[in-house]
Amino acid sequence: MINRILVANRAEIASRVFRTARNLGIGTVAVHSDADAGLPFVAEADHAVRLPGNTPAETYLRADLVIEAAKVAGADAIHPGYGFLSENADFARAVEAAGLVWIGPSPASIEKMGSKIEAKKIMATAGVPVLEAPASPAESDLPLLVKASAGGGGRGMRIVRSLDALAAEVATAEAEAASAFGDGTVFVEPYVEAGRHVEVQVVGDGAGNVAVFGERDCSLQRRHQKVIEEAPAPLLPDAVRSALHEAARNAAAAIDYRGAGTVEFLYDAATERFWFLEMNTRLQVEHPVTELVHGVDLVELQIAVAEGGGVGVEANTAGHAIEVRLYAEDPSADYQPQSGTLRRLEFSGDVRIDAGYASGSEVSTFYDAMLAKVIVHAPSRQAAIRRLVGVLRTAKIHGLVTNREQLVELLGSEAFRTGEVTTSLLDGRKFVRPAEDPGAPVAAAIALAERTRRPGVPVAWRNVTNQPQRTVFEDGEDEITVEWHGTRDGYRIDGAEVIAAGQSRVVLEKDGLRTAYEISVDGDRVDVDSASGHTALRKRPRFVDPADQVAEGSLLAPMPGSVVSVHAERDERVTAGQKLIVLEAMKMQHTVTAPTDGVLTQINVTPGTQVAAGEVLAVVEEETA
Incomplete structure (x- = not known):
């Protein structure tokens, strides 16, 4: 029997494993980098061990440090989560050699599937179709x-x-x-242009017995990373569904698979053919949709198998579940990752939230940009879509730009509602953020005025009553000026009537339509939420420090990250679009190019330099006649 589990991972998946462990009466141990010390998963564990450093290579990828942490904390088992060392056969062997229980497949099985090249050969021998x-x-x-x-x-x-x-x-x-x-x-x-990504959840006992817990459709992806996942897969003929399940069962049995795993396939709906892509020898990010549809706890099954138990009975499908991945990224700016303080993260409604962050958490540049998984379960697919859209629209997410609006757009698209989604749906598709509610800055200005209003004094009292008060906001690169009058009877604004005014709630009426706005203020940052969506504003100070201004032609870091390479030298003549600097943020590379023909008059970074968002990387002085 396992008594104490160390999770060799972080954030959302660590919290997820801890939840099941607590339900089973099993003790928990977290390991954490310096950057993650303040995240919820660390506080949720019974014990925590620091891994000095920030980067994955210094911390979560250090097998020796993780195993030593388990010994220090008195853990007798290690759960790898997903990512990092979860599919590392050498780590699994080291865990077992240290006398600890490895909650996962055998090292031999991991090794066989660890190389996609070798895995294809094994699958072909087992009769599973491969590309x-x-x-x-x-x-x-x-x-x-x-x-x-x-x-x-x-x-x-x-x-x-x-x-x-x-x-x-x-x-x-x-x-x-x-x-x-x-x-x-x-x-x-x-590359199959219009393929669908369909994967099958399996749980094996290591002796050739394999249970299948249905399939998931994970076709909606951006840059080959999943965005929306659902179970069961829509528009899948029964014969294909059965064949997929059988192929997955054969794949797992061929390597005597133990524990929870996923066999991924590429499916061509036009021909009703499918091919093996890979096998993930671990728990998947999207496992919650399977749990909700089949009424199982896959982490509990992992632990049961690791303790020498069987795979249990296969559950029947009930209803439909959809999961979206909420990322700290800007889809309208080429999916640039975001970092900083997540000031507010709140959801309401009938929903499951598997989150790695909470209100007040700091999102660093060292790891994946996923903030949370938002999952709903409903009797039908259409009901699940509607419920999930409602949950996302009413969520309070402040402090960072996220893909929330894109998720709402995708869930409401004709392609998704009909189930006709392929892995190429987002290829070349430009996301444009919806127009913000023009009433939001007005509501923000009034709420700010209410915060400075003294009791018993008329609203914004002043000697020159015929001149309006002005509140100036910055919305990204845009400047918004709100003009308003304060009178003994309240506020007067052209084009709108103020029905109610407060420090955190304002009600406006325009053309007979009333809208309530909820306002949150944190320093100069003002967040406005309404039925029309969220607007993030920054109140512009009356006076701007010249030191805060940057020279014309400055190339600013689009996100925090590390400089991988520099491709030009100071005083070099460059052309528009020429690659100058390559940044790496959250494991993806981003190229900074010259905005115009000119001369590179400044270069402020070298390979390895850590930069913050908005930092001046270089300056290109435009050539003139």
């Missing part, structure tokens, strides 16, 4: 997909549509794979 990679790619083989052999999550993956670009894309994929997984091995396979 054959061309030995010498030709034009007729295009498009192609470059993939990392040792990892997933979109890192080290590139679509190639021209043979001339193949070498460069392979080199980029190798660099990303080496950074993310410590292994730069990549391979090439045919």
Whole structure:
């Protein structure tokens, strides 16, 4: 019997494992980097051990430190979560060699599936359909997909549509794979343009017995990273569904799989054919939708198998579940990751939230940008979509730009509602944030006035009553000025009537329509929530410090990160679009290019430099006649 589990992971998945452990009466141990010391998962554990440093290589990828932490904390088992060391066969062996219980598949099984190249050979032998990679790619083989052999999550993956670009894309994929997984091995396979990503959840006992807990559709992806997942998969013929389940069962049995795992397939709806992609020898990020539909706790099953138990009975499908991944990123700015203080994160309604952060948490640049998983379960798919849209719209998310609005748009799109989603749906699709409610700045200005109003004094009393008061906000790069009058009877604003005014709630009426606004103020930051959505504003100070201004032509860091490479020198003449600097943030690389023809008059960084968002990286002085 397991008495105390150390989770060799962080944030959301650590909290998830702790929840089941508590329900089973099992003690818990967290390990954490310095950057994660203040996150909820650390406080939720019975015990915590610090891993000095911030980067994954210094902390969560240090197998020796993790095992030593387990010994110090008196843990007798290690759960790897997902990512980091979860699919590292050497780590699994080291855990077992240390006399600890490894809550996962055998090291041999991990090794067999660890290389996507070798995994395909095993699957082909087991009779599972696989995509054959061309030995010498030709034009007729295009498009192609470059993939990392040792990892997933979109890192080290590139679509190639021209043979001339193949070498460069392979080199980029190798660099990303080496950074993310410590292994730069990549391979090439045919790219199915309109494929669907369908995966099957399995649980094995290590003796050839495999239970199947349905399938999930994870086709809606951006840059090969999943965004929305659901169970069961929509528009899947019964014969295909049964064949997928049987193929997954055979795949797991072929390697005597033990514990929870997922067999991923690429499905072509036009031909009703499917091919093996990979097997994740761990718990998946999207496992909650399977749990809600089948009424099981997959972490509990993992622990049961690790303790020598069986796989249990297969559960029947009930209803429909959908999960969205809430990321700290800006889809309208090429998915730039965001970091900083998450001032507020609150959800309401009938919903399951698996979150790694809470109100007040600091989101660093060292790890994945996912804040939380928002999951709903309903009797039907359409009911689940409607419920999830409502939960997202009413959520209070302040402090960071997220993909919340994009998620709402995607859930409401015709393609998603009909279930006709493919992995290429978001390719080349530009997300434009919806227009913000013009009443939000007005409500914010009134709430700020109420906060400075003295009891018994008329609203914004002043000698020159015919001149309006002005409150100026910054909304991104836009400036918004609200003009209003304060009278003995309240506020007067052109175009709107103030029905109620308070420090945190304002009601406006315009053209006979009343709208209530909830206002949160934190220093110069003002967040406004209403039925129309969320607006983040910054109150502009009356006087601007000249030191805060930057020179024209300055190239600012689009996000916090580390400089990977610099491709030009000071005083060098550059052309518009030329690659100057490559940044890495949250395991993805981003290129900073010259905005115009000119001369690089300043270069302020070198490879390895850590930069903050908005920091001046270089200055390009435009050439003039």
